[in-house]
């Protein structure tokens with residue numbers, strides 16, 4: 001019975017994401033890319049099949065709070081001013097508010113993942129500075145995949161990194177990211193699953 005409920009819920013989540021991001025195809029596509037990566041990481045972490053599906057729902061919906069941002073910020077081509085960035089940070093709590101209490105427990109988990117996906121394992125994230133295992137597992141998984149996806153993306157103010165560059169940066173850190181930001185178990189799953197992620201992003205040619 002629980003399995004049939006889980007099978008029903010993903011199309012609902014995908015439809016919700018499509019409507020929320022109707023104007024913002026980039027964020028919808030980002031959620032679509034995150035689903036298989038986060039699902040693969042969840043499988044490698046050994047969680048059961050239904051929870052893997054739930055992580056996929058959380059991944060698809062994690063940035064739904066961005067749909068509440070004004071177009072002037074959402075579609076700004078350059079770097080954000082400090083005040084604009086503070087508004088973007090609120091997509092965590094607004095995503096939580098959009099998803100909670102919809103009547104299916106998976107949406108409550110997705111609400112918590114939306115709230116917590118920018119938290120860091122060492123407590124240096126936002127919005128609450130939650131640390132370690134107090135951060136929901138789905139959010140700890142999304143956090144790693146989210147940074148990878150951002151590094152692979154080209155923006156008007158930055159070039160896209162290659163798969164190898166992105167993986168190396170996440171595992172070693174630089175002035176903006178550190179391995180201490182991530183759950184060590186999720187980071188190990190990311191490192192071991194990196195060839196699969198490469199294939200998901202770059203296809204056969206990239207995997208050669």
Ligand SMILES: [Fe+2]
Pocket residue numbers: 062063091117118
């Ligand atoms: Fe986000």
Ligand SMILES: [Fe+2]
Pocket residue numbers: 030062063146
């Ligand atoms: Fe994201």
